[in-house]
Amino acid sequence: MPTLITGLHDSEVRWSKFKNSYMYNDTYYLRRTKFVIYQCATTAVGVCSGMAGQGIHKYNHTATYTESLSPTLSVTTTPIIAVLALNIASAGLIGTIFTPAIFFDLFWPERWEASRIQNAWKYAAATSSLLQLAAAVALTVVMGTGHVDITAGSDAEWELARAVWSDGLYNYDGGLVVATVVLSWIGAVFTVWSTVVMWMAYWHNNKYGPFNNHIAKRNESSGVVTEESELARTV
Structure with missing residues (x-):
């Protein structure tokens, strides 16, 4: 079976690598950008997911109570x-x-991956970008045009049910939904950005190696070929 990935040494998994001096150094290409943008993407969609879950619970609970x-x-x-x-x-x-991409780049920035592994990362990231964009668009459309549909046996019953929905029947009347839409778009922007950064990093790593230009030139001029940078060894 062909080797798919190498360089995942257990000794590289150290708490000290979470220090800002290591995590956000400029030794590796796009390292700072990766960690900032990846974390912004996961945080934004994570908060959006929590608010969406709260919204689902609110709609279901209110609908159940109304029908009762x-x-x-x-x-x-x-x-x-x-x-x-x-x-x-x-x-x-x-x-x-x-x-996982954050942790792989944090602990093993100099790892080698077969093309099929790289493609799995890249196409999965691209898929997530498309899905998040679709989710943001769909939520925006439904928020802007949709409403709660109440069917009642009489006008009096309808008014009774209407009173339960204090935020209004239109989806844009609810602040929670509006906030979720905003976060969904923020998450979409950072996810697309993260995908672009990932693709750029793989292109650079395959052609020039994982190091930033000034580190690569220093290693080349000194004839040094290392598996991890000097900074990484001192952490």
Whole structure:
């Protein structure tokens, strides 16, 4: 079986690598950018996912309570719940991709990966970007045009049900949904940015190696070929 990845030494997993002096050094190409953008992406979609989950709970709870007021009352909130759930799923995918990427680049920045492993990372990141963009667009459309649909047996029942929805029947009336839309777009921007950075880093690493230009030139001029940088060894 061909080797898919090398350089994952257990000795490199050290708490000291979480120090800012190591984590955000300029030894490796796009290192600072990766850690900042990756974390912004995962944090934004993580918070968005939490708010989406709260929104789903709120819609379901309010709809259930409304329908309990009369057997002829029916409440439909399927569209908004569906797009909120889509944002949760997208956040899960993004976290599954970029959180491990942070740790791999933190502990083993000089690892070697076969092309199929690199492609798996890159295409998974691209897929997560498309999914998050789709989730943000869908949530924006449903938020801007959708509303809670109440079916009642009489006008009096409808007014009774309407009173339960104090935030309003239109989705944009709820501050929680609006905030979720904003975070969804922020997450989409950082996820696309993270994907671009990942692709750029792989292109550079395959052509020039993992080091930043000034480190690579220093190693080349001194004839040094190391598996990890001097800074990494001193951490």
